[in-house]
Amino acid sequence: MIDLIVVGSGPAGVSAAWPWVLAGKQVVMLDVGVDGDVSVPAGSYIDVRRNTIEQQAWMVGRTFHSLRAGANASPKLRTPTLAYVFDGFNDANKIYGQNFTALGSLAAGGLSNAWGCGVAAWDEHELAAFPFDAKAMHHSYAEVAKRIGISGAAQDDLAGYFGVDDWSDLPVPMDRMHKYIVQRYQANSKGLRAGDFRMGRSRVAVLTRERAGRSTCDLSGTCLWGCHRRALYTAKFDLEALRRHANFRYVPNFKADRFAEQQGAVTVLGTAMDTGEPRQFSGSRLMMAAGTLATTRIAMESLDLSCLPLQSSPMAAFLLWLPSFLGSPREASFGLGQLSFVLALPSGGEAFGSTFSTAGLPVSEFVRHLPFRRRFGIDVLKSLLSSCVVGNVFFPGRFSRHEATFDACRGLVVHGVHAGELGDEVAAAHKKLALAYRRLGAWMLPGSFTVGSPGADLHYACSMPMVETPDRRQTDSLGRPGGVGRVHIVDGTVLSVLQAKSHTLTIMANADRIAKEVLLHVD
């Protein structure tokens, strides 16, 4: 008899599987499990770009992947090395967006193959809406953080905000522009803090200390494409480790469609991806971790729900210019968040964002957004971009009002809606950020502050939130939908609220918490 079935191999799935595998239980993980076939450039981005002739395969794609994605899509969606992460998800799961970027993954490791590696622990206040004692998460945060390897610990203004420094290694070195910003911040921090702006090193799931089978970040700057040194965490690494355990079985090529409970067991019904034949697995318990959109669909199908709300973090991106670095040469640097900031919002709550080096990004990504003809746009960026950093800012999920419903053909359509009051919050954040960075010697380029379309952040969550007494559309503290006993939803679907702060570590810790509690107290 299978003790636990886990659907999905992303961050939540592996986090839910670990405690049961280590307890010696029989665990089966069901997954589509596709993998990529375009290799990530090995070596420094700048060196590879300067010296190797063959760049089309990973920059454009053999089948022109980067040209197929829409002009307004995020650079990640245009990256040929990440094509496999997103490919086929919508058609396989019949999930579509209306005014909403509806993405998911059929890949082993799920969306963590393309994530920004931001990690943070949510504090008691941020977990207040969750139907359990926030202290219950502390141990899980520690466990997950130690397992995946995180860095960024620093005695700065955000140490308390991130709350992960006890388990973090030293940060990845910053580039010269970020160092300059930090120096200016240290000189001006009082005034900035008074203006509700705090800044510190980004805490990221990136190695600065060697681990088995993974090397440290060497600033090669290919982060957008993936890391050939395996310094950036993806759930694939946990999957590899899990598969070394005899009591863990990984079943790829399986797409879950629905689940059903019957006398003391739960059955997952699905489809073999290669043959299209129906397949099913039964076990004592089921943990759903197919990613928020897929899990939401499977739950709606299984529980006969026609409509669920959904949240995501509205986001915006902007470009900062540091005039004193004009003309400076390109510098090999870390491609993910180097500095992060927290900004108090007028309506209460906080926005969270990070700034990144532009050295490892294709310049053509910027050319299309510039109010210049391309020829002159390239001229401008050639001179300007090496003195720019790019930033993003996320807003809390409460500013989104998305809704998932079935259409006539049983496709799940997510209707994207941003709350009306978001406009004012964004405008206020825009103004505050421009002022704060101006004091840090960085000009926000006019017109560069761009709000993403609904869902573009991919931080989908809260479609079946954990509450004290759930109905069928909600879940209890163990992720069980009301009236269901053996099915636990452990991914972003069940977050009770969605903060602007990075949420992946919270999803993983919550999956770990649920798995342990069910193991110890329920079974």
Added chain:
Amino acid sequence: MRIFVTGASGYVGRYLVRAATGAGHHVIAGSRTRALDASDWIPYDFASPVKLPLGVTHVVHLAADTSGKEGGEAIEVRAAIDLARATVDAGAVFLFVSSQSAQPNAPSTYGRKKWTIEQAVISMGCLVVRPGQVFGGREEGLFGKLVRGLRRFRIMPWLLPSPKVQPIHVEDCASGIIRMLEHGVPSERPLVLASAPVTFNAMLQSMAHARVRGLTWIVPVPVMPIRLVSSLAGWLLGDRSPLGRVQSLFAIPLADTAPDLAGLGIELRSLEDGMSRSGGHRRRLLCEAAAFHRYLMKAPATSGFSRTYVRVIEALRGGACLGLPQAFIACPGLIAAIDVNGYDELRWRLDAATTMAEASPAGYKRFNGVAGPWPWTRAALALVAAVAGECLARLGRPLVQVIWRLPKSASGAPGS
């Protein structure tokens, strides 16, 4: 439409079947040998004509004996008229593909029998089309004979004075025929499907340039003696004369085809474009790639870039070229004036070209610059220059728009 095509395995027939099938029509091919692209095939021969297949809505009669052998004319004429009658009786549309050489007193049997069939089918209310000098694509028909002749003898006869012909690319001919079927309105006279007249010498020259590698000798040939010899041969040998078709060449009545083409709404490709093996679009796309590369990179395109660009447009944008005028190809800096919002297809292609151009060491250098002395000053000056260029392009836009307004077909994204 459910179209029955006779002569489906011939030069024009193959292209017609492919174009009609590609346009979503059901095609029943009638020929002596099997036509591969058709939905269905039935054997068709003048000697043993078949019954009209059931449910056919349109018939295109292309089958013709071009061998010049004696004795078959009556059978061929009878077969055509019988098929036309059967089609009309079945309530379907009959289109006869005739020839520009069709005349009551044509020097060749070919021209005379085409004339006879034309007269018969027009009286039945059928459609008649006279394609001009068909060229391009596979080396078949008269086009194939001429190309092979040039290739074999390495001699290009330069006729003095040159007769004139009205060429049409084989694919244009096929799409023109389909357009006629779609319009379906019979007229009292045959419709001529051909471009404006060019000299036969120009056509041969274009053929030699596009299809024959290496040197071809130009040999001036006075026309008078040829005409004398061919007339004599015709008088002595009748239709067995191998110079019968040459004789026809001098007797082609030239027509103003522009109104008919406009009525059908088709635009014919140029001789130069059509002669190339890809039918012209590759060559034009390569020019487009070169112009975009020079515009973006300020350097000549590498062959790798151009080839990839063509593959991208074929794979993702349907393969059509934008139709940039020669001025933009010759002076790619002018593209700055039309590189603006609103021209969606142009924007898409420039974005794609930008992405592709960046993915190379030269692209890295162009997009990121290189270190040098006085970096701040150099960068500031370069910024000023870029802004000045942008202002100039904005000011020059109204002027350049006089040269080119983007064609309607290119302003929206074609199906990918």
